[in-house]
Amino acid sequence: xxxxxxxxxxxxxxxxxxxxxxxxxxxxxxxxxxxxxxxxxxxxxxxxxxxxxxxxxxxxxxxxxxxxxxxxxxxxxxxxxxxxxxxxxxxxxxxxxxxxxxxxxxxxxxxx
Amino acid sequence: xxxxxxxxxxxxxxxxxxxxxxxxxxxxxxxxxxxxxxxxxxxxxxxxxxxxxxxxxxxxxxxxxxxxxxxxxxxxxxxxxxxxxxxxxxxxxxxxxxxxxxxxxxxxxxxxx
Numbered sequence: 001x002x003x004x005x006x007x008x009x010x011x012x013x014x015x016x017x018x019x020x021x022x023x024x025x026x027x028x029x030x031x032x033x034x035x036x037x038x039x040x041x042x043x044x045x046x047x048x049x050x051x052x053x054x055x056x057x058x059x060x061x062x063x064x065x066x067x068x069x070x071x072x073x074x075x076x077x078x079x080x081x082x083x084x085x086x087x088x089x090x091x092x093x094x095x096x097x098x099x100x101x102x103x104x105x106x107x108x109x110x111x112x
Numbered sequence: 113x114x115x116x117x118x119x120x121x122x123x124x125x126x127x128x129x130x131x132x133x134x135x136x137x138x139x140x141x142x143x144x145x146x147x148x149x150x151x152x153x154x155x156x157x158x159x160x161x162x163x164x165x166x167x168x169x170x171x172x173x174x175x176x177x178x179x180x181x182x183x184x185x186x187x188x189x190x191x192x193x194x195x196x197x198x199x200x201x202x203x204x205x206x207x208x209x210x211x212x213x214x215x216x217x218x219x220x221x222x223x224x225x
Contacts, residue, residue: 037212039212039213041157041212048205048207048215048216048217048218049157049207049215051212051213051214051215054212054213060213092156092157094157094212096211096212099162099171100159100171100173101147101149101159101212102159103156103157103158103159104156105156106156
C-alpha cells in the first residue's frame with residue numbers, strides 16, 4: 001500500500017501568520033488516467049473530516065481561498081496564507097489513486 | 113446536494129457484530145462506490161473497504177479480512193458495513209465516504225463488556 005507521511009506533526013502558529021504542511025507518498029500518485037488523486041482534509045474535534053482540497057490544488061466549494069495546495073508526483077504541500085482561529089484542528093493528506101485509500105498521520109494546527 | 117446519513121451510535125459486547133448503515137442521496141447511487149473508513153480515539157483515519165454501488169463488487173483492507181462485510185441495497189440507495197468478532201480495539205468512529213469530498217457524519221461504535 002502507499003504510505004503517506006506528513007511533516008510536521010504539530011504546527012503552533014500565530015494568528016494571521018502562514019502555515020505549511022508537507023505530505024510525501026511512498027509512490028507516485030499519478031493515476032493511469034493522468035489525474036493525481038491527492039486530497040487534504042481538516043478535522044475539528046468531535047467532527048467528521050471536512051474536505052478542503054482535491055486533485056492536489058482544487059478547492060472544494062465553500063473553502064476559503066487562504067487554503068491552497070501544490071505539488072506533484074510524491075511531494076505535496078498544503079498552505080494556509082493567514083491562519084484564523086477557526087483553522088485550528090488536525091489536517092490529513094489522503095490518496096485515492098490506488099486502493100487501499102491511505103492517510104497521513106495528521107498535523108495538528110494550533111494557535112501559539 | 114450530496115448527503116450521506118449514517119445510523120446511530122452502537123454499544124456492543126466483545127465477540128458481537130455491528131452493522132452500520134449509510135443512506136445516500138443527492139446523486140446517482142449506482143454511478144459511485146462507497147468507502148468505509150474508521151478512526152479509533154486519537155488515531156489516524158483507516159480505510160476498511162469499498163463497494164461498487166452498481167455491481168456490488170467489493171475491496172477490503174487486509175487489516176480486516178474475514179471480519180468486515182460491505183453490502184448495498186440499490187433501491188434504498190444505502191450501503192452497509194458489518195464488522196464481526198468485535199474487540200475493544202474496534203472502538204472507533206466509523207465513516208462512510210463516497211470519495212474524499214463526501215463524508216457521512218460518523219457512527220460511534222463502542223465495544224465494552
